[in-house]
Amino acid sequence: MPELPEVEIIRRYLEQKLTGRKVERVEVLLPRMIKWPTAGEFEAMITHHKITAVKRRGKYLLLELDHGQILVVHLRMTGRLKYQEDLTSLDQYARILFHLDEGKLIYADTRTLGTLYLIPKSEISRISGLATLGPEPLSPEFSLTYLRQLLSRHKGKIKSLLLDQKALGGLGNIYVDECLALAKIHPCTCPAQLNDSEVQTLYDAINEVIRQGIEHGGTTFRDYVNGEGKKGNHQNYLLAYSRQGQPCQFCGAIIIKEEVAGRGTHYCPVCQKLKK
């Protein structure tokens, strides 16, 4: 479900609500959500500890605790992390409950594909997806030079490169389609074929799409809600994603959907022509 903008929106809200809170009790309702350590150890090691910071890397949320352990959460497709004052309206798919000294933190997940870890800060690189995460849009590490080098080395399709978290941390299927639509690049384009001005356009598009996604509170189709349980607004601003059959905002041609890199892919066949 959530990509970088959605996770960042959740982080910002949870940071306000959770920083300084103490965990008084943990209830793991579905033990297989916990990848490390065991569910029992997970409960015991978090209990009685304070949350000192709420951070994010790519699509991972990192809740730092006062004893040097970090609660790492990846929401995958349908995970939700919500703060609420009490349990009067508990999510039907609640999988883990954190009872705090003030309020509750709920991990809910419909498809249960999400992953949670508790790991010492110094060993965080044992989570392979985190260790190999590439630079994020809007960060200093994501420079034009970096993107240019990335593109020159990759032999596959541009879409699969942008989805690769080792290349770039935080983009997912929605925002990749949006970046390519804004930059007017066909998803099957061979990255090395892009000229300097197209690379610059793509670079700006990636940053702009992510910036707007955050500004609009993320994109909600069905499951995504922010830390407060509310939907995002960016679905109202999309250029391509889920707009198949509707007119392109730039030229009026009909947006099409087909499979690229194993994912449903939406683009304008006129603006985003494949260069040969």
Place this chain on the structure above:
DNA sequence: ACGAGCACCTGTGTGC
């Protein structure tokens, strides 16, 4: 190095 296929799960929308 890359793509394809599958696995992990559950819910929803579609067509018959």
Place this chain on the structure above:
DNA sequence: TGCACACAGGTGCTCG
């Protein structure tokens, strides 16, 4: 109405 099937904001594995 019921059933079967495709598909879904992600990632990691195997295989060729």
